[in-house]
Amino acid sequence: MEARFTVVQRIAALATAEAVDAVLVAGDLFDAQNLSDRTLHRTFQLMAAYKGPWIVIPGNHDAALADSVWTQARRLGAIPANVHILLEPKLAVFAEQKIAILPAPLTQRQTYHDLTEWFDGADTPADCLRIGLAHGSVSGQLPESADAPNPISPARAQTARLDYLALGDWHGLKQIDERTWYSGTPEQERFKDNGAGHVLLVEIEKPSAPPQVTPHLVGQHQWIKRDFTLAVESDLANLFAELLQLPDMSVVDLTLRGQITLLDHQRLLQTLTAVQARHRSLQYQLADLRLQPTEEDIAALHADGYVGDVVEALRQRQASGDDEQAETAREALAILADLLSQSAPEVKA
Amino acid sequence: MKITRLTVNQFKQFRQPVTLDNLTDGINLFVGPNESGKSTLVNAIRAAFFERYKSTGVANLQPWGDSAAAPEVEIDFEWQNQTWKLQKRFLKRQRCDLLIDQQHFSGDQAEEKLADLLGYQFASKGASKAEHWGIPGLLWVEQGCIQNIHLPVDHAGHHLKSALSGTLGDITSTGGDELIARVENERAALLTKTGQPTGELKKIQQECEQLQTQLIELNDKVQRYRTSVDRLGQLLQQRDEIDSQQPWLPYRAKAKEAEAALAAAQALQNEQQRDQQALKNCHSNLEFCQQQLRDFEQRAQQLSQRDAEKTKAARALAECQQFTAQLKQRRELAEQEFQKAKDALKAAREQINRRNLQREHDRLSEQLNQLRQNHQATAELQAALLKLRAQLQTQAVDDKQLARLKALHKELHEIHIREQAIATRLQYDLQPGKSIQIDDQAINGTGEQLLLKSTSISIPGVGTLQIHPGGKDINDLLRTRERLQAEAASVLTQLKVTSLAEAENHVTQNQQVAAQIDQHQTRLQMLAPKGVDAVVSDFKLAEQQHQSLTEELAKLPDAPAGAIDERQVETALATAEAVLKTAENANYEHLRELALRERECESANNEWQKLQAELQSPEHQSRQRESLDRLSHLKAEENQLRNAIQNRQKQIDSANPAILQQDVKRFTNSAESLENEAANRTVEISTLQVQLETLGAQGLDEAQNTIEQEFKRLSQRRQQLQRRASALDLLLNLLRENRQILTRQLQTPLQKHLNHYLNLLFPGATLTVDENLRPEILTRQNNNADLNALSFGAREQMGLISRLAYADLLNEAGRPTLIILDDALVHCDGERLEQMKRVLFDAGERHQVILFSCHPERWRGLGGGGENARQWKMMAIVFAVLLLPCLQPR
Incomplete structure (x- = not known):
């Protein structure tokens, strides 16, 4: 949550630093309709750090319904004067900046016709940049958009003679054509390596001039998902090296497979605990990592006599087809190793 | 292991050195009385092994009161063909030396070697205690303790298992039991004994459930919120699309048109109603007029009728008047007849009365005569009676006195006779x-x-x-006579007579008088049964009646001539009376009828006159004319109204006001429902807006998000804990199972040895051992008994058997065994003891057994007579040695 505020702050700072004419938000400024008053106030207060106009349309998460986050914000009086929420599909001209905005706000959560159609026939002042602002799926362009709602024609920039069409909805950074871009979410929120975490700096010299688009990284946390298989002894060392190289404050999801000795397992847990402290979040799945006790383990842990038999029984259970049983056996083995190593302190040394 | 020699010095009751020598394999029995030092020797062996030579807590080893003594023990024993020689001195000049063949160990090193060999521990501080004694604690039994087996087995457990592990292979675990305890602890933190969640697991499960409930509630709220938003959107749209057009206005206009048409039709209907009412009125007026005319006709008829009636009444009156004179005459005649008959009856009655009085007078005269005679007779009788009663009174003789007088005369006569005789x-x-x-x-x-x-x-x-004159009684007689004579004289005086004869004469006379009185009285009774006074009064009464009757008769007129028949007279009178009555009645009826006729006649006359006058009056005639005029007028009016009504009805039917009414209703309803819909929408919109404003301010989505994340986090944690709990459960089960398997592996050989000995005592019996290798259940002929439930004697026997079995087990594992029994089996009966001797002898084949006892006779036969002569002999030596210190003065 906190990260989302931070990114607004960063965008405002970047906009101020780059002295842009306006900041366009192509929908989903908020990811839900019903937010606490505090969240609304805080967001708008952070936006106010950039003095120029914020031009915002509602997306599918914050659609301009009969009662919405926008009516709520109005009621609260939270929206600063420089934030323009375009709730209706009507031309909005910013004379000072010489920008004519053609917005396609969502007034329902989902529509099945192209809300940008009217752009084609809309007239704008000749001296203003003609900018489209829409939220939805460009038909046939996005991997998951086969029959996605809120369709947008891929040729819209051309048919509507737009200087630029700013799109929202897709979480990653994506260019559709010369004048049409998805900026993606400025703060990543899922494990997908699709270039999320950026804003686009769009420079257009004059109407009809081609836009100059530069992505800027504003996201605070990297979402890193890694999948390692431990097969030979050196794999563990490689894993440790890689873990140390991860950027700080990342959100890490680690899945380990393969097999490991009891002693290495203990080392692995110690290392993971140490690495965890450096990141915003480090989760690891060890369910597919089989503990493979060695003679050395058993000797070091003094797992002699029937305890040794138990170790062997658990090891075999790990290999059983039943996932849950295997998982329980793995856990039991780890606990056993832990208990034994506590009673045989020399092992740790 | 075999102890060959034992020497003690300055040790408890042995202030001087004492040595047991030449100990052999098998059983070594030492007997001696109480306090001869048997237990001291046992103590010495134990101290030599168990107590650290440096220990300061062993002052009890010094002879009593000798604090300068340095208790010393020397033990020589053989083990695996090596000679071990142990020398230990406590408290003073402490030493420990161990010589194994030629190899010398001393101090702690020597002690550790011994502990390793025999399997026991030293106390870390102070005197050695039961828990340190390990295997020797089990095999070296102190006096009176042989029946206690469980504790020593527990203390020896670890040493036993490690000693036995050699034979059993590498299956025991160094830290196994402790590990189980720790796993149990870890498991207990998450699960109860029965596997129910507890501690953090339970808490987190509850938290998860709570969150889930909250989440469901929130989801529900969010859902409601979304539904409401959609509804609001829909309403707003409807308001824009429908209500802004005011679709109800056309309906309002149509309703108004229909209302106007309806009003016109209703006006016609009202007129029609009025005319219909007028027609009705006209009809009733006609009716009334016709009635009036009929009335006039009736009156005329009435007049002629009354005229006839008048004539008829006059005729009836005349008819009636004809009879008046005739009837009057007849009545007067009847009255005269009646008067005559009445007079005749009166005369007849007077005659009868006079005759009756005369008859009464005659009867009274006769009665009066009779009464008079009676009256005279009565008076005479009464006078006679008075006289007689007076006579009777004067001559009255008392009967008693007379009897006395007679008696006196008799006595006097007798006296006289006697005087004659004696005189x-x-x-x-x-x-x-x-x-x-x-x-x-x-x-x-x-x-x-x-x-x-x-x-x-x-x-x-x-x-x-x-x-x-002589004689003795003569004077008495004289005196008696005088007395009697005096008395007789007195009686005579009283009787007013002079002699007895006179008295008797009086009596006779009196009787005659009394009879006479009776006679008179009877007669009187007959004459005057109600008394004399009644006779007198009867007489007087009759006299008066007679007098009055005579006077009455005198007054009556003389009787007419000839007899009158009263009945005839009476009949005549009745007839006359009846005739009179009839005449009177007829007269009366006639008069009444006459009056009636007169009245009728008069009334008929009046009626006729009244009606006549009325009909003849000018008002009546003008009214009759008026009525006729009105009739024709009304008939014209009726005709006119009928026509008007018929025409108007045609107009009304064509307008059809019922359908018009429906039209008005239909159009009005349509307009109203549209308006209502619009109004309801407005209300619902504002309600929803308020409601959504409130819900919106709650930050539902955000809260939902937060809780979802928290729920996810806790669910993960719960899953981890559950996995850990399952893993601990699995681990514990596996550890226990494997330990059980191990225990069973240890149990089997122990069981074998136990049963071997047990069969010598109870053929066919078995003794089970528990997981800690402790004997547990004794089964004899299908009868199970816990060891603790057995009798003391049996427990002793089981204790010894178990120890021997452990010794066999250790022996098989190549461990040293030595069995020391101090006064064991004292509670055995003779028969059992014989069996136990077999057991002991059998054990002696494999182990050295040192046995101390104060009952030499009980142990005879242990080892079988002369074959063990050396032992017996040695025993005698020991006996002497043991006795020595007892004889020494302390």
Whole structure:
């Protein structure tokens, strides 16, 4: 949550630093309709750090319904004067900046016709940049958009003679054509390596001039998902090296497979605990990592006599087809190793 | 292991060195009385092994009161063909030396070697305790302790298992039991004994459930919020699309049109109603007018009718008047007849009365005569009665007095007789003339005198003779006679008579008088049964009646001539009366009818006159004319109205006001429902807006998001804990199972040895051992018994058998065994002891057994007589040695 505020702050700072004419938000400024008053106030207060106009349309998460986050914000009086929420599909001209905005706000959560159609026939002042602002799926362009709602024609920039069409909805950074871009979410929120975490700096010299688009990284946390298989002894060392190289404050999801000795397992847990402290979040799945006790383990842990038999029984259970049983056996083995190593302190040394 | 020699010095009761020598394999029995030092020797062996030579806590080893003593023990024993020689000195000049063959160890090193060999521990501080004794604690049994087996087995457990692990292979675990305890602890933090969640797991499960509930509630709220938003959107749209057009206005206009048409039709209907009412009124007026005319006609008829009636009444009156004179005459005639008959009856009655009075008068006269006679007779009788009663009164003789008088006379007579008898008889026969005087009485002639008293007889001239009559009673008699005579005289006086005869005569007379009185009285009774006074009054009454009747008769007129028949007269009167009555009635009826006729006649006359006057009056005639005029007028009006109504009805039917009414209703309803819909929408919109504003302010989505994340986090944690709990459960089960398997592997050989000995004592019996290798259940002939439940004697036997079995087990594992028994099996009965001797002898084949006892006779036969002569001999030596210190003064 906190990260989302931070990114607004960063965008405002970047906009101020780059002295842009306006900041366009192509929908989903908020990811839900019903937010606490505090969240609304805080967001708008952070936006106010950039003095120029914020031009915002509602997306599918914050659609301009009969009662919405926008009516709520109005009621609260939270929206600063420089934030323009375009709730209706009507031309909005910013004379000072010489920008004519053609917005396609969502007034329902989902529509099945192209809300940008009217752009084609809309007239704008000749001296203003003609900018489209829409939220939805460009038909046939996005991997998951086969029959996605809120369709947008891929040729819209051309048919509507737009200087630029700013799109929202897709979480990653994506260019559709010369004048049409998805900026993606400025703060990543899922494990997908699709270039999320950026804003686009769009420079257009004059109407009809081609836009100059530069992505800027504003996201605070990297979402890193890694999948390692431990097969030979050196794999563990490689894993440790890689873990140390991860950027700080990342959100890490680690899945380990393969097999490991009891002693290495203990080392692995110690290392993971140490690495965890450096990141915003480090989760690891060890369910597919089989503990493979060695003679050395058993000797070091003094797992002699029937305890040794138990170790062997658990090891075999790990290999059983039943996932849950295997998982329980793995856990039991780890606990056993832990208990034994506590009673045989020399092992740790 | 075999101890060959034992020496103690300055040790407890042995202040001087004492040595047991030449100990052999198998059983070594030492007997001696109490306090001869057997237990001290056992103590010495234990101290040599268990106590650290440096220990300061062993002052009890010094002889009593000798704090300068340095207790010393030397033990020589053989083990695996090596000779071990242990020398230990406590408290003073402490030493420990161990010589194994030629190899020398001393101090702690020597002690550790011993502990390793035998399997026991040293106390870290102070004197050695039971828990340190390990295997020797089990096999070396102190006095009175052989029946306690469980604790020593527990203390020896670890050493036993590690000693036995050699034979069993590498299956025991160094830290296994401790590990199980720790796994149990870890598991207990998450699960209860029965596998229910507890501690953090339970808490987190509850938290998860709570969150889930919250989440469901929130989801529900969010859902409601979304539905409401959609509804609001829909309403707003409808308001824009429908309500802004005011679709109800056309309907309002149509309704108004229909209302106007309806009003026109209704006006016609009202007029129609009015005319219909007028027609109705016209009809009733006609009716009334016709009625009036009919009335006039009736009156005319009435007049002629009354005329007829008048004539008829006059005729009836005349008819009636004809009879008046005739009837009057007839009545007067009847009255005269009746008067005559009445007079005749009166005369007849008077005659009868007079005759009756005369008859009464005659009867009274007769009665009066009778009464008079009665009256006279009665008076006479009464007078006679009075006289007789007076007579009776004067001559009354009392019966008692009379009887007394008679008795007195009788007694006097008797006395007289007796006087005659006893009296002196003086018979004299005087010469005639000659007289003598007897008591002055001159006597002459012949006679006899009875002398009852002195009597003087004067014979004139001769003198006087005095005679005194003798006899004794003479005087009594005289006196009695005098008394009786006096009494008789008194009675006579009372009876007013002079003699008895007179009295009796009186009595007779009285009887006659009384009879006479009775007679008179009877007659009187007959004459006057109600008394004499009644007779008198009857007489007087009759006299008066007679008098009055006579007077009455005198007043009556003389009787007419000839007899009158009263009944005839009466009949005549009744007839006359009836005739009169009929006449009177007829007269009365006639008069009444006459009056009636007169009244009728008069009334008919009046009626006729009244009607006549009325009909003849000018008003009546003008009214009749008016009515006729009105009739024709009304008939014209009726005709006119009928036509008007018929025409108007056609107009009304064509307008159809019922359908018009429906039209008005239909159009109005349509307009109203549209308006209502619009109004309801407005209300719902504002309600929803308020509601959504409130819900919106709650930050539902955000809260939902937060809780979802928290729920996810907790769910992960719960899953981890559950996995850990399952893993601990699995681990614990596996550890226990494997330990169980191990224990069973240890149990089997132990069981075998136990059963071997047990069969010598109870053929066919078995003794089970628990997981800690402790004997547990004794089964004899299908009868199970816990060891603790057995008798003391049996427990002793089981204790010894178990120990021997452990010794066998250790022996098989190549461990040293030595069995020391101090006064064991004292509670065994003879028979069992014999069996136990077999057991012991059998054990002696494999182990050295040192046995101390104060009952030599009990242990005879242990080892079988002369074959073990060396032992017996040695025993004797020991006996002597042991006795020595006892004899020494302390």
